[in-house]
Amino acid sequence: xxxxxxxxxxxxxxxxxxxxxxxxxxxxxxxxxxxxxxxxxxxxxxxxxxxxxxxxxxxxxxxxxxxxxxxxxxxxxxxxxxxxxxxxxxxxxxxxxxxxxxxxxxxxxxxxxxxxxxxxxxxxxxxxxxxxxxxxxxxxxxxxxxxxxxxxxxxxxxxxxxxxxxxxxxxxxxxxxxxxxxxxxxxxxxxxxxxxxxxxxxxxxxxxxxxxxxxxxxxxxxx
Amino acid sequence: xxxxxxxxxxxxxxxxxxxxxxxxxxxxxxxxxxxxxxxxxxxxxxxxxxxxxxxxxxxxxxxxxxxxxxxxxxxxxxxxxxxxxxxxxxxxxxxxxxxxxxxxxxxxxxxxxxxxxxxxxxxxxxxxxxxxxxxxxxxxxxxxxxxxxxxxxxxxxxxxxxxxxxxxxxxxxxxxxxxxxxxxxxxxxxxxxxxxxxxxxxxxxxxxxxxxxxxxxxxxxxxxxxxxxxxxxxxxxxxxxxxxxxxxxxxxxxxxxxxxxxxxxxxxxxxxxxxxxxxxxxxxxxxxxxxxxxxxxxxxxxxxxxxxxxxxxxxxxxxxxxxxxxxxxxxxxxxxxxxxxxxxxxxx
Numbered sequence: 001x002x003x004x005x006x007x008x009x010x011x012x013x014x015x016x017x018x019x020x021x022x023x024x025x026x027x028x029x030x031x032x033x034x035x036x037x038x039x040x041x042x043x044x045x046x047x048x049x050x051x052x053x054x055x056x057x058x059x060x061x062x063x064x065x066x067x068x069x070x071x072x073x074x075x076x077x078x079x080x081x082x083x084x085x086x087x088x089x090x091x092x093x094x095x096x097x098x099x100x101x102x103x104x105x106x107x108x109x110x111x112x113x114x115x116x117x118x119x120x121x122x123x124x125x126x127x128x129x130x131x132x133x134x135x136x137x138x139x140x141x142x143x144x145x146x147x148x149x150x151x152x153x154x155x156x157x158x159x160x161x162x163x164x165x166x167x168x169x170x171x172x173x174x175x176x177x178x179x180x181x182x183x184x185x186x187x188x189x190x191x192x193x194x195x196x197x198x199x200x201x202x203x204x205x206x207x208x209x210x211x212x213x214x215x216x217x218x219x220x221x222x223x
Numbered sequence: 224x225x226x227x228x229x230x231x232x233x234x235x236x237x238x239x240x241x242x243x244x245x246x247x248x249x250x251x252x253x254x255x256x257x258x259x260x261x262x263x264x265x266x267x268x269x270x271x272x273x274x275x276x277x278x279x280x281x282x283x284x285x286x287x288x289x290x291x292x293x294x295x296x297x298x299x300x301x302x303x304x305x306x307x308x309x310x311x312x313x314x315x316x317x318x319x320x321x322x323x324x325x326x327x328x329x330x331x332x333x334x335x336x337x338x339x340x341x342x343x344x345x346x347x348x349x350x351x352x353x354x355x356x357x358x359x360x361x362x363x364x365x366x367x368x369x370x371x372x373x374x375x376x377x378x379x380x381x382x383x384x385x386x387x388x389x390x391x392x393x394x395x396x397x398x399x400x401x402x403x404x405x406x407x408x409x410x411x412x413x414x415x416x417x418x419x420x421x422x423x424x425x426x427x428x429x430x431x432x433x434x435x436x437x438x439x440x441x442x443x444x445x446x447x448x449x450x451x452x453x454x455x456x457x458x459x460x461x462x463x464x465x466x467x468x469x470x471x472x473x474x475x476x477x478x479x480x481x482x483x484x485x486x487x488x489x490x491x492x493x494x495x496x497x498x499x500x501x502x503x504x505x506x507x508x509x510x511x512x513x514x515x516x517x518x519x520x521x522x523x524x525x526x527x528x529x530x531x532x533x534x535x536x537x538x539x540x541x542x543x544x545x546x547x548x549x550x551x552x553x554x555x556x557x558x559x560x561x562x563x564x565x566x567x568x569x570x571x
Contacts, residue, residue, distance in 0.1 A: 128326035131286055131397075132340040132387075133315035142342065146330040222371040223329045 010193060015181060019201055021095045022177035025167040026205070029102040030160050036107040037159070038152065040066060041114025042140065052126075052136045066108040074105050074166050078173050098175035102166050110159040117151025118144055150221040157213025161206050168202065178202050235427050236262040236285060236395065241294030243280050243451075254280045256451040258294070262444075264394075267421055267428040269442035269459070271435065271474055277451040278431040282397050285429060286318045287311055298395060316344065319388030323400035325380040327372040333383050334359065334368040340390040358386040362416065378409035385416065389424075396420070398430035402437060414441050435478035439463065439531055447471050460536055464501065464563055479540070479567050495542040496550055497526070501563040505537045511557045512539065518553055521545035540567070 040062060046052050047059040072080070081101045082092055089097045121144055129143050145152070168179030178198040186195030243255040254277045262268045272278045283289040284296055287303050296303045298318070306314060327336050334355050341351045359368060362382040372380055381401060388396055398417070402410040418441045421428050432438065438445050438459060445462050447455040447470060455468045466472040479499055502508050508528075515523045522544040531538055543550050554564050 122324075122326065124322055124324055124326035125328055127288060128320070128322060129339070131288055131315060131318070131320040132343060132391075133312040134343050135312065138343060142339065143328065147328060149330060220330075223373055 009191070010197065011185070014185070015194070015197065015201075018176060018178045018181040018198070021175070022164070022167050022179070022202070022205070025095050025098055025102060025170065025175065025177060026160065026164055029099050029106065029163060029167075030156075032099070032103045033106040033110050033159060033163065034156055036103065037110030037156075038114050038145075040107060040111035041118060042144070044111060044115045045118040045144075046136075046140070052139065066111050069104055070108040070112065072105075074101070074169055077101050077105050078170060082173075093174040095176050098167065098170035098173065098177075102163060102170060105166055106159055106163045109162065110155060113155030113159065114148070114152060117148040117155060120151060121147045150217050150223075153213060153220060154217045157210060157217070160209050160213070164202060164206060164209075232266075233264040234261050235264040235299060236260070236429065237295075237297045238284065239295045239297075241284060241296065242292045243277070243284065243289060244292045254451055255284075255291075258451075258453055260446060260453065260456075262427065262429060264427055265421070265425045266444055267418070267430070267442045269438040269445045270429070270431045270448055271433065271438055271445060272431070272448035273433060273470075276448045278433075278448055279399060281448065282399050282429060282431045285395070285397055286315050286320060316340065316391045317393045318395045318397060319391075319393040320397040320399065321381065321384040321388050321401045323403045325372070325377075325384045325404075327380060327383055327387075329372050332369045332371055333364060333375070336372070336383050337386045337390055340387060344391065354390065358390060361389070361420075362386045376409070377405050378412060381405065381409075381413050382416065385413075385420070389420070389426075394427060396426050396428045398428060400432060401430065403432065403434070410437070411440070417441060435474045439478065447474070460531065463531065476567075479565075495524075495544050497540060497542050497567040498554065499538055499540050499563075499565045499567055500557060501531070501536060501538045501565075502561070503536045507560065507562060508537055508539050511560065511562060512541070514556065515541065515543070515553055518545075518549065520549045521553060 043062050044059065044066070047055040047062070049056075049059075069077070078098075078101045081104065085092050085097050085100045088100055091097055125143055125147060126139060129139050134142065167175070167177055168182070171177055171179030171181075171183055174180070178201055182195045182198035185191060186193075186198060238258055238260040241255055241258045242253075245252045245254055258277075258281065260268075270278055270281060280289050284291055285298075287296065287306075291304065294304075298314070301314060303311065303314060328339065331339070337355050337358050338351060341354060346354075355368075359365060362385050364379060364382050364386070367375065367379065372383065375383070384401075385396075396417075401417075402413050405413060414437065417428060417430075420426055421441075428441075430437070430442070442459050444457065445459045446453045447462075447468060449468075449470045455462060455466070455471045462471060463475060466475045500508055500511065512523075512525065515521065524542045526540045526542055528537065528539045530536070543553070554566075557564050
């Protein structure tokens, strides 16, 4: 028996639609994850012991939030967040409905990567900025973020790729996208070709992100 | 009638009974113990000490990067310890600082690094660009404006650091081991640059170092810091000539020994006596050297001659070989004429 029956029906328009849904989920949740992750990462770094805004309570609060949501397996997180999703999006079916859980799953992960990147910023440079009379806010904008930019971009690349995996899993709750088509029209309908093609498309997206991420990281890294 | 300030020297920086105690998990560490210092306007003041003596804490107290546990710090008529955070930030713009590891932003070019302190104040773009160009010229980095720090040598990086520190026309420049990461030749060029800036801008410079050669080359005054206390202080000439404290003698001795080691490689060390001759009058040294050379039973080699502090005195290190009594009588001749001589034992 052949693994792939090339005569099997492939519904290209719906494959294209699914690719579009996957890209939609990736881009929108990517943007939110980026912003939220940097904010959380900064708060973690700044409120940590010895930080510019040292604050034990805020640090513990954010750190616990990050740790909890980073540890929950994504498939469980989706189910746990159904009430929240319905509250925000109004439904739990469709690509948009997948966004809250994807973002809440990815942002804490990215926040930790951002925090690690910020910790690598040379303490001497921060001290120099203080000696020049910079405010804390100026230190954040002019020193911390620019000096950790390679970590921020390479961390985002890693996060985006993990996030694509989650968009496929979100297919379970009817999010649509390549995960859904690979499962419903491919596996369930015993049409391996569809599964195969969906996989190829996901791989292409991942490679493009990795490639672009590497180029950007190399370009911003002047060390 | 009385005169408060001798020869127009005006006091600029004052530390009064400063204590710094760090609380650590293993108890408290007394980093600085009752330190009082007065630094005059326009002078280059050196603070020397071994690592752990409290030097870097001391220099960071001057711009309040470290807060004193007790005591007061003032620059001009402003008491820094009384300022609000905002006032302190403004005050810090008048105090430049350079660092051992330069502390440049690698993400910025040379010109952008120098622009950093200017961005913190509201300054017009045109004015800013002109200031940056002036500073780059002042530190001799023309053509490197758009280079990144990673493309520069250590000496060039420190020049960027100096330009950045001078951007807002500070009254004081703090140098935190600014030459310790540089090779001897680059160290010399950076020290000359600092001396030049001190002379042309009348800038007061405070530097910390563990090398006596740095003090000797550019400082007019020196304080010796040991275990958080200032144990000796004075004009560099005096301290060099008559070190009182054992630790000061160690620094001076090690310095002289270093000189001999560097210059005397080709001479067998054991059978030569090394003598340092020092005078404010270079011609007097020369006269005595020629009389030394004229002695029949002695072999004499000049190992090194160097100016001490911008030329106010000169030192010559000679190696002499011959009968001990001949050497003694030759040296007493030199001494009788008011020159300082010192047999150097400290090398090996």
